[in-house]
Amino acid sequence: MNVQVKKVYRNxxxxxxxxxxxxxxxxxxxxxxxxxxxxxxxxxSDAVQAIIYNMFDGRQALVHVERWAQEIDLEKLIRPGLHPSWLNDDALARHLDRLYEADIHKVISTCLIHIYRKEGLSLRAFHADTTDKTVYGAYESASLEALQITHGYNRHHRWQKQIGFGLVGNEDGIPFYGDVHDGNLPDKTWNPEVLSRVHEQLKQAKMEDEWIYVADSAAMTKDTLAQTKAANAFLITRGPSSLRIVKRALAEADSPHIPWSEPFTLAERNGATYRVWETSSTYEGHPVRLIVVESSALDQRKGKTLEKERTKEAELLREEQARWERHPFSCREDAEQALASLKASLRPRFHRVEAAVEEIVRPKKRRGRPKKGAEPEVETLYFLHLDVEFDQDAWEQARRKASRFVLVTTVPKEWKGQPMDAQEILKL
Structure with missing residues (x-):
């Protein structure tokens, strides 16, 4: 693509x-x-548009925006009479300060509410998540009200200076709320706070209907559940594997009588297939639905962990085989005792092991040359023989269990006249 064509496409x-x-x-x-x-x-508004268009056009530092503005049709894109030299980094910085002083979160929220109302966008369900940005240098906050750039554990579990970003969007991924927060604010604290703010936005926009809040496992707390109810909302989250009710649901899902759903897919083609089964419980006084999901798309990290376990187990079993083949017993009783002890200690996940006592009669070794015509002496020895075979069924079962997770929700089974079964909850 030549430069001129690129420029036309860009404009x-x-x-x-x-x-x-x-x-x-x-x-x-x-x-x-x-x-x-x-x-x-x-x-x-000039500064906001210039920065947004610049981000879509490759994103330069503020000091370079003025030069970038000379390369585009600024008057057509923003407004007549606007000169590129007016968009220098000092002017942009002053406008960013004014935005912050006017309550940047309120400005963003008002704009987003305006877009939702004007376009009639869906307000049925919102997805929320956070991320962080590591920064460097000696940052000192001017006041307690300012953003605190502090040390925190980032997504790579490193203790570094950082700030946090939070975003809430609807089912189509269109933002409804966004914020920048202190670097060490945990998600367990952020979720109840953002629930309250989103609820306040909906009230201000006179959109006080019930809605659904979808977040990761950090939302599974007493405070978040309480705030969800106060915000006239329902929660969908992933249940942490450490929770007792989640462990119980996963254990029960292994029972042969469990009525799993027929496999289904959420993608039109080449998508993962799922099976679901639902039970119920209570958590911190709140009734919840527990939906056990089995996915054909095994998580990459879990898959690698299982492969490592299988390889390590196979190596250990080969070592046991070699060890007992070199360890003879003179007495069957001793061999039987060793066999019983071995069977109790061996609990392989992915292999079938058959162990038995093997009797071998062989010439007895003596020093020196045997006498001519003498009958050779023999001895009876006992060995433990291990027959190891890979258990394909156990391996597949382990993969299925590793691909299971539990969704926890407070959404009723029928909501706004529509059935909200396990499959619909997974879709959301």
């Missing part, structure tokens, strides 16, 4: 984003939330 791409931004009325809304300063040549 068309930015024009589409600009047209969408203006169609939604976001520049006017931003300037209403953060009023225009008569002493400034630019507006907050």
């Amino acid at each position: 068309d791409y930015l024009n589409i984003i600009s047209a969408l931004f203006k169609k939604l009325g976001l520049p006017q809304l931003i300037d209403h939330l953060v009023p225009v300063d008569p002493q400034c040549q630019t507006r907050v």
